[in-house]
Amino acid sequence: LDKDAIQQATQRQQQLTKPAGSLGRLEEIAIRLAGIQGTPIPKIQRRDVIVMAADHGVTREGVSAYPAEVTPQMVLNFLSGGAAINALARQAEAAVSIVDVGVATELHHPQLIERKIALGSANMVEGPALTSEQLFKAIQVGFDVLDEIAHQGSDLVAIGEMGIGNTTAASAISATLLQQPVEALTGYGTGINEQQRQHKIQVLQRAVQQNQPDPHDPLDVLAKVGGLEIAALTGVVIAAAAHRIPVLIDGFISSSAALIACALQPRITDYLFAGHASVEPGHRLILAQLGLTPLLSLDMRLGEGTGAVLAMHILEAALRTHREMATFADAGVSERTENT
Amino acid sequence: LDKDAIQQATQRQQQLTKPAGSLGRLEEIAIRLAGIQGTPIPKIQRRDVIVMAADHGVTREGVSAYPAEVTPQMVLNFLSGGAAINALARQAEAAVSIVDVGVATELHHPQLIERKIALGSANMVEGPALTSEQLFKAIQVGFDVLDEIAHQGSDLVAIGEMGIGNTTAASAISATLLQQPVEALTGYGTGINEQQRQHKIQVLQRAVQQNQPDPHDPLDVLAKVGGLEIAALTGVVIAAAAHRIPVLIDGFISSSAALIACALQPRITDYLFAGHASVEPGHRLILAQLGLTPLLSLDMRLGEGTGAVLAMHILEAALRTHREMATFADAGVSERTENT
Numbered sequence: 001l002d003k004d005a006i007q008q009a010t011q012r013q014q015q016l017t018k019p020a021g022s023l024g025r026l027e028e029i030a031i032r033l034a035g036i037q038g039t040p041i042p043k044i045q046r047r048d049v050i051v052m053a054a055d056h057g058v059t060r061e062g063v064s065a066y067p068a069e070v071t072p073q074m075v076l077n078f079l080s081g082g083a084a085i086n087a088l089a090r091q092a093e094a095a096v097s098i099v100d101v102g103v104a105t106e107l108h109h110p111q112l113i114e115r116k117i118a119l120g121s122a123n124m125v126e127g128p129a130l131t132s133e134q135l136f137k138a139i140q141v142g143f144d145v146l147d148e149i150a151h152q153g154s155d156l157v158a159i160g161e162m163g164i165g166n167t168t169a170a171s172a173i174s175a176t177l178l179q180q181p182v183e184a185l186t187g188y189g190t191g192i193n194e195q196q197r198q199h200k201i202q203v204l205q206r207a208v209q210q211n212q213p214d215p216h217d218p219l220d221v222l223a224k225v226g227g228l229e230i231a232a233l234t235g236v237v238i239a240a241a242a243h244r245i246p247v248l249i250d251g252f253i254s255s256s257a258a259l260i261a262c263a264l265q266p267r268i269t270d271y272l273f274a275g276h277a278s279v280e281p282g283h284r285l286i287l288a289q290l291g292l293t294p295l296l297s298l299d300m301r302l303g304e305g306t307g308a309v310l311a312m313h314i315l316e317a318a319l320r321t322h323r324e325m326a327t328f329a330d331a332g333v334s335e336r337t338e339n340t
Numbered sequence: 341l342d343k344d345a346i347q348q349a350t351q352r353q354q355q356l357t358k359p360a361g362s363l364g365r366l367e368e369i370a371i372r373l374a375g376i377q378g379t380p381i382p383k384i385q386r387r388d389v390i391v392m393a394a395d396h397g398v399t400r401e402g403v404s405a406y407p408a409e410v411t412p413q414m415v416l417n418f419l420s421g422g423a424a425i426n427a428l429a430r431q432a433e434a435a436v437s438i439v440d441v442g443v444a445t446e447l448h449h450p451q452l453i454e455r456k457i458a459l460g461s462a463n464m465v466e467g468p469a470l471t472s473e474q475l476f477k478a479i480q481v482g483f484d485v486l487d488e489i490a491h492q493g494s495d496l497v498a499i500g501e502m503g504i505g506n507t508t509a510a511s512a513i514s515a516t517l518l519q520q521p522v523e524a525l526t527g528y529g530t531g532i533n534e535q536q537r538q539h540k541i542q543v544l545q546r547a548v549q550q551n552q553p554d555p556h557d558p559l560d561v562l563a564k565v566g567g568l569e570i571a572a573l574t575g576v577v578i579a580a581a582a583h584r585i586p587v588l589i590d591g592f593i594s595s596s597a598a599l600i601a602c603a604l605q606p607r608i609t610d611y612l613f614a615g616h617a618s619v620e621p622g623h624r625l626i627l628a629q630l631g632l633t634p635l636l637s638l639d640m641r642l643g644e645g646t647g648a649v650l651a652m653h654i655l656e657a658a659l660r661t662h663r664e665m666a667t668f669a670d671a672g673v674s675e676r677t678e679n680t
């Protein structure tokens with residue numbers, strides 16, 4: 001991050017017509033964005049949300065409340081503008097990119113970014129979810145999609161995902177990297193009951209036992225118990241940091257991709273903002289590990305990038321106040337009484 | 341609230357293409373707004389923020405980090421568009437109404453709503469802050485300003501305030517109504533230190549001792565230890581509920597006005613949304629009493645209506661998803677697997 005820009009932005013915050021610190025986290029956001037953009041008065045003009053979609057072989061173990069066919073159905077819903085992410089992206093004036101990186105159905109649509117690597121991942125209970133070749137191809141999809149968006153001048157990227165079964169992958173990844181028991185990071189996903197959650201925990205234990213992912217090798221974890229959309233999002237996060245574009249992460253699954261990226265290169269956290277706190281119990285643990293505090297906490301657990309896009313308004317508020325407010329000198333407002 | 345509209349909105353939420361409940365508090369907001377507007381698919385077209393400004397005689401006791409002259413200076417800053425509330429209102433496309441209900445300086449400006457009742461309140465340490473006549477005039481200002489905004493078609497009102505010394509009034513009001521010791525509801529205001537906070541607590545204890553406000557008579561409390569802008573905001577809240585217009589309350593001071601309004605008529609809480617959780621310790625206690633959970637928690641403590649206006653984006657997100665999302669049937673998306 002640009003230390004000069006951070007210092008100048010910090011000074012500006014102290015001169016604006018408000019008690020120092022009274023805008024709380026908005027001030028911190030503006031200052032960090034100054035450091036990311038390398039300018040004392042940063043600005044966000046183009047906003048994007050990237051939704052990576054893929055299927056998961058582990059759904060054959062009955063880990064989700066919804067059938068796997070919902071993945072392609074929801075991709076088509078995204079493309080026709082009928083999902084929550086579409087409504088929230090319209091509100092935030094964010095462009096939506098939908099990427100098929102591994103949906104288990106043939107899908108074609110003029111607005112779909114068609115980068116299918118496989119018809120879903122393999123069942124992690126029986127062996128690695130991804131081959132090494134699939135893993136690197138999926139990360140490359142993330143690089144390519146982010147590069148294209150960066151080329152178009154994006155200033156802020158939110159990440160989201162669609163993939164029935166992907167909270168199972170996120171639990172396996174985060175339990176391994178955080179070296180926690182899987183039950184501590186296993187929630188109710190799209191809405192399973194407690195009995196089904198116990199089954200999901202057993203499936204996860206079998207997957208970890210079968211694959212023995214190495215907690216000190218993030219790419220090994222990603223291949224063995226991850227998924228194609230999570231790998232692609234890992235690529236997006238890495239590439240965004242390389243382009244100095246801030247990333248808003250969403251819930252449990254997109255945060256597991258960020259966890260992998262930051263395990264590979266810890267300085268990437270400088271570019272990350274946590275959009276919201278999901279209801280999934282593992283999410284809180286990932287954010288604590290990354291040192292991120294969520295901007296919103298609205299009991300959401302939808303994914304798609306919804307919590308991340310909703311938080312774009314908070315980032316914009318931070319920049320609006322930072323840029324548009326008058327200083328004490330400009331407005332002729334008295335500063336603090338002495339000795340206080 | 342309209343029970344039919346609430347029931348229809350609840351049904352609609354269950355048909356939208358997302359796991360039931362996965363939009364968390366956004367779903368609750370959309371459903372309550374349906375009940376307020378009396379329509380299953382509510383809409384917010386015109387947004388307003390009302391900022392009431394007045395001075396406080398108690399500032400002569402040295403309770404604030406800023407001199408009283410900052411009140412008129414900040415009012416002029418609001419009118420020239422240079423304050424935080426202006427930047428946030430532009431972002432939220434909310435109209436700003438600035439009302440002088442008792443600033444201790446002559447103020448004239450074409451955009452200022454000039455309804456000055458007195459040159460500030462009296463010093464509550466020496467006797468009642470307001471006479472009965474001043475109290476009712478101030479509440480009437482709130483009625484009048486809200487009636488005018490309602491007449492112009494407002495669908496959502498945020499309330500804010502400006503008045504050096506007004507956290508002292510808010511502490512006295514809320515400590516009395518919640519029957520708590522003043523120290524539990526006394527914070528650092530615009531930025532006093534701990535020694536000054538102890539002095540502020542002593543001033544508050546003297547004011548309560550001197551006036552003996554009756555905790556069972558909200559208007560007695562408002563007159564004796566309140567202030568002109570807090571009384572005017574109480575009027576705004578009462579009138580908004582009467583017009584079935586939802587109100588976003590802001591921080592500690594505007595919440596103390598809402599506390600008075602709800603003590604007079606408990607059903608008013610149906611129309612209230614808590615924009616954010618202020619750093620002021622008394623704010624949390626007021627919201628708990630009102631049964632409101634703040635939408636945002638960003639460590640802000642500025643007032644002016646900033647936290648309330650920032651939360652407008654959350655209400656809009658609730659309505660956008662509720663209105664614009666496809667249903668499972670429309671989008672051809674499968675619902676849950678059975679037995680889950």
